[in-house]
Amino acid sequence: MTSDVTQRTYMITGPEPELWYRDLISCLQANFGSVVTRAGADPLTVLGAGWRFVHVPGDVRSEEFYYPCPPDESGGVDLGAALAPHHELHSRWWQPADEDDLWREVRETLADDRLVIAAVDNFHLPFRPAYGDVHAAHLVVVYGLDEVRGLVYVSDAMPPAFRGAVPIEAFLRSWGSANPTDVQDAFFSDSRIGRRCLDVRLDAPPPPLTPELLGGFLRADVDAFTTKTTKTTTTAATSARTGLAGFDEFAGELLDRCRGGDATALQELYAFGWGMQAQASLHGELLRRCGREWGDPALAGAGRAVEAVAHAWTGLRITGAHGLGDARAVSADIAHHATVLRGKYASAVDAVGAAARP
Structure with missing residues (x-):
């Protein structure tokens, strides 16, 4: 060696x-x-x-490792910071x-x-x-x-x-x-x-995770979901859609494209949705683990609510995958699964906000 x-x-x-x-x-x-x-x-x-909803229109690529990451002002993309x-x-x-x-x-x-x-x-x-x-x-x-x-x-x-x-x-x-x-x-x-x-x-070893530190993270996450923000950079062709309002824009456009017979929308849904699903799954697991270890039922419950978001992504992604041959034919099912997912997001944001209170 x-x-x-x-x-x-x-x-x-x-x-x-x-x-x-x-x-x-x-x-x-x-x-x-x-x-x-x-x-x-x-x-x-x-x-x-961290837990976010971020969608960058026109950015989705056909790669298993795609993750929405708007470029900064210099045009740089930092996947680590996004994750x-x-x-x-x-x-x-x-x-x-x-x-x-x-x-x-x-x-x-x-x-x-x-x-x-x-x-x-x-x-x-x-x-x-x-x-x-x-x-x-x-x-x-x-x-x-x-x-x-x-x-x-x-x-x-x-x-x-x-x-x-x-x-x-x-x-x-x-x-x-x-x-x-x-x-x-x-x-x-x-x-x-x-x-x-x-x-x-x-770049820096993480400090020990405490209820106070995690509470600060959760409050920031809830703010990111509930505060309507639009991130536009000089290098980005379009603005990033974020939070619950961003999900509504994403879901509305997805349904419109399906009704118009655009199968590309369903291809993008599968790749894009995996990143959102994975992040919700990891966030939910962390909250459940901390809730159990710290004896905090509200935190554990919030973890289960976020995991429900992750599992609701499955219905939307798989319906899209099976609908590639006829996007119009699955538009009603896409609308149903998007509505279910939106409800899970709203419930989870409320649960995380309640668990994060000082």
């Missing part, structure tokens, strides 16, 4: 990353969870403390700078004892069920590299969980895939991978 990046010899970051997974999350939260754990923090606390609004979690996308040495940045990151999150196409990864069958944009953690034997060490918590070596040639095909349109996956194909990677850093 060595960290001599100039020799391009065997190196590994140390212990295998933890496989962190929850049923309703995507590879995005799972991979960030592994990195946060590696940094010595509790991923449920970091990724579950963890109450913690110093930050990330940036990067691509290899030198076509003649694609592994340079990976080598340097691993030598610094940090993990790499890489975008890949499942079609080319031997351990994925879609191997050789279905193209789909996905994320994995890279935790080791052996250029002598031609191996990349990959960790993927999404079922079926995998940690181990992948031939460099297979990984390069996956990492550089065009991810062409695939009729077997209408939601996560047709999105070029482009050797993208995420550099993720937890």
